[in-house]
Amino acid sequence: MRRYLLNRLWQSVVTLVLATIVVFVGVRALPGDPALALAGEDRDPESLRAIRQQYGLDQSWLVQFWQFISHAARGDLGESIRTGTPVRSMIFSALPVTIELSVLAILIAGVIGVGAGVVAAVRRGGPAEWAANALALLGLSVPHFWLGLMAILYLSVALGLFPASGFVPFFTNPVDNLHHLILPALILGTGLAAVIMRQTRSSMLDALSADYIRTAEAKGLPPKAVIGKHALRNSLIVVVTIVGLQLGALISGAVVTERIFALPGFGKLTVDAVFQRDYPVIQAVVLVTATAYIVINLLVDLLYSVIDPRIRVRGEA
Amino acid sequence: MAVAEAIAPPRSNSRRVVRRVFRNPLALTGLAVLAIAVILAVFANWLAPHEPTQTNLGNAFAPPGTAGYLLGTDDLGRDVLSRIMFGLRASLHVGILAVAFSLVIGVPLGLIAGYFRTVDALISRLTDLVLAFPFLILAVGLAAIRGASLGNAAIAIGIAQIPGMIRIVRSETLRLKSLDFVAAAVVEGASDAWVLGRHILPNAGSAVIVQATVGIPAAILGEAVLSFLGLGIQPPAPSLGTMLADAQQFASKAPWAAVMPGVAIMLLTLAFNIVGDSLRDALDPKASRR
Numbered sequence: 001m002r003r004y005l006l007n008r009l010w011q012s013v014v015t016l017v018l019a020t021i022v023v024f025v026g027v028r029a030l031p032g033d034p035a036l037a038l039a040g041e042d043r044d045p046e047s048l049r050a051i052r053q054q055y056g057l058d059q060s061w062l063v064q065f066w067q068f069i070s071h072a073a074r075g076d077l078g079e080s081i082r083t084g085t086p087v088r089s090m091i092f093s094a095l096p097v098t099i100e101l102s103v104l105a106i107l108i109a110g111v112i113g114v115g116a117g118v119v120a121a122v123r124r125g126g127p128a129e130w131a132a133n134a135l136a137l138l139g140l141s142v143p144h145f146w147l148g149l150m151a152i153l154y155l156s157v158a159l160g161l162f163p164a165s166g167f168v169p170f171f172t173n174p175v176d177n178l179h180h181l182i183l184p185a186l187i188l189g190t191g192l193a194a195v196i197m198r199q200t201r202s203s204m205l206d207a208l209s210a211d212y213i214r215t216a217e218a219k220g221l222p223p224k225a226v227i228g229k230h231a232l233r234n235s236l237i238v239v240v241t242i243v244g245l246q247l248g249a250l251i252s253g254a255v256v257t258e259r260i261f262a263l264p265g266f267g268k269l270t271v272d273a274v275f276q277r278d279y280p281v282i283q284a285v286v287l288v289t290a291t292a293y294i295v296i297n298l299l300v301d302l303l304y305s306v307i308d309p310r311i312r313v314r315g316e317a
Numbered sequence: 318m319a320v321a322e323a324i325a326p327p328r329s330n331s332r333r334v335v336r337r338v339f340r341n342p343l344a345l346t347g348l349a350v351l352a353i354a355v356i357l358a359v360f361a362n363w364l365a366p367h368e369p370t371q372t373n374l375g376n377a378f379a380p381p382g383t384a385g386y387l388l389g390t391d392d393l394g395r396d397v398l399s400r401i402m403f404g405l406r407a408s409l410h411v412g413i414l415a416v417a418f419s420l421v422i423g424v425p426l427g428l429i430a431g432y433f434r435t436v437d438a439l440i441s442r443l444t445d446l447v448l449a450f451p452f453l454i455l456a457v458g459l460a461a462i463r464g465a466s467l468g469n470a471a472i473a474i475g476i477a478q479i480p481g482m483i484r485i486v487r488s489e490t491l492r493l494k495s496l497d498f499v500a501a502a503v504v505e506g507a508s509d510a511w512v513l514g515r516h517i518l519p520n521a522g523s524a525v526i527v528q529a530t531v532g533i534p535a536a537i538l539g540e541a542v543l544s545f546l547g548l549g550i551q552p553p554a555p556s557l558g559t560m561l562a563d564a565q566q567f568a569s570k571a572p573w574a575a576v577m578p579g580v581a582i583m584l585l586t587l588a589f590n591i592v593g594d595s596l597r598d599a600l601d602p603k604a605s606r607r
Contacts, residue, residue: 011442011445014442015445015446016449026458026462137590137591137594140534140586141534141587141589142583143579143582143583143586145541146583149568149575152568153569153575249451249452252454255454270454271457274460274461286458290449
């Protein structure tokens with residue numbers, strides 16, 4: 001177990017270092033001179049040189065890279081070259097929105113996906129399975145941003161059930177906050193729900209034909225107890241696995257969803273930064289995303305081995 | 318190579334697979350929708366009732382059913398149906414290009430990673446690295462560096478699909494390598510290249526086909542997202558994603574301009590997913606029992 005953990009940790013560190021290099025080189029490959037962008041109207045060589053010096057742009061790439069990682073390690077991600085705001089505070093104000101949106105989406109997807117998956121497996125061959133399968137296929141095929149547009153058009157604008165855009169912080173007004181986020185989270189969760197449903201159904205079908213379930217039934221345990229006990233444990237593994245696998249899709253989906261519902265989250269920060277060529281912000285946003293991806297995947301793997309003892313044994317072998 | 322050939326597992330009989338797919342009414346419907354979409358896209362120049370970029374401000378916001386404009390017009394009076402036909406062409410173009418890209422790079426790397434243990438760790442770390450950049454972050458970066466275009470969107474989507482392709486081919490290679498017929502071929506003195514090309518690749522084929530079929534609809538959705546954000550196909554060239562981005566501005570005035578392109582994307586990806594599912598079931602006898 002310990003060897004497995006150390007190995008897994010080591011892999012994550014290597015990936016993280018490589019990701020940092022890719023981000024640094026990638027940002028330098030962007031066209032457009034940031035010093036020119038900063039200077040605005042004032043383009044005489046003297047002030048350009050001063051700007052380059054102030055932001056360290058006159059140093060060699062190697063020096064710039066060292067400064068970048070040593071500062072990042074201390075939590076200093078530089079300042080936006082557009083507004084002068086520290087990038088760290090921009091990220092800290094955007095991140096809670098995206099995290100809340102994603103957590104809500106995962107919760108909704110888990111409840112819908114596991115529920116539909118269990119029903120499809122238990123009511124095999126009936127209309128309930130057919131409906132669940134059809135919904136899963138639709139959930140995988142529908143463009144989510146379009147679903148978001150339709151929801152705004154018909155649920156928010158026409159019926160006035162939900163606010164069409166905007167955000168209220170949770171601690172300002174929790175009810176208003178949920179009212180603003182529930183529709184985006186539902187839209188973001190549809191694809192995830194479809195994947196979870198399919199996986200739950202297939203693992204339930206495997207389990208229902210397994211010997212120990214037959215034994216439990218033969219002992220005379222009521223079917224509800226058998227399914228309930230088994231489904232709960234098994235579906236937890238399914239949800240954790242799928243969230244790990246679909247994390248990238250979830251982050252991409254959050255960017256688009258935030259754009260449609262005008263949520264001031266991480267996605268908006270990312271897209272705005274690219275269109276404005278705001279080097280330090282792009283750099284930090286991509287770095288934070290990659291780090292988050294690597295760390296969450298590590299946690300998912302560890303959690304996975306805690307929930308499912310079979311993985312622990314395999315890790316030791 | 319006689320022993321290896323003699324004990325090789327039977328490959329899925331392609332005629333039987335085709336028969337199984339054709340016996341499934343849902344799969345047939347999916348194939349029919351795909352056929353229609355391909356015909357509309359390929360022959361758009363002749364089939365489209367109007368030029369997709371031709372504006373006619375006097376005829377803006379014409380509702381569906383207006384004479385000559387079956388699906389209505391948008392804010393500039395452009396024919397929605399014609400734009401959807403050309404948009405389908407762009408979608409299919411990006412879908413096929415992206416998957417071809419991931420095949421060309423992912424299949425050889427997957428074979429190498431699964432067959433040669435020495436480079437496995439290196440390729441696996443690189444796969445992890447690509448995965449650490451979610452598709453949209455990757456595409457945003459590429460569009461910023463190389464500019465936004467159909468080709469760059471396809472490359473970004475293709476890169477994002479490479480890890481999946483590598484993992485599938487790698488695990489198939491690992492599985493096949495441990496089977497007796499591959500060992501027999503090695504004993505008989507076959508070179509690595511021969512074993513990979515003659516024994517492993519053909520047997521991994523069905524897994525690759527299934528992965529590619531899943532990849533195309535994913536790439537089509539990816540293109541729509543990128544174009545919607547302004548990072549894909551550039552206006553005025555019609556793309557289903559840019560049509561939706563435009564329509565968002567006037568959606569309550571002309572909902573059809575926002576509804577129709579989305580329905581087109583959904584039908585296209587739905588058809589691909591249905592065909593992909595039934596192909597997977599037909600290729601894998603174990604799955605079809607479910």
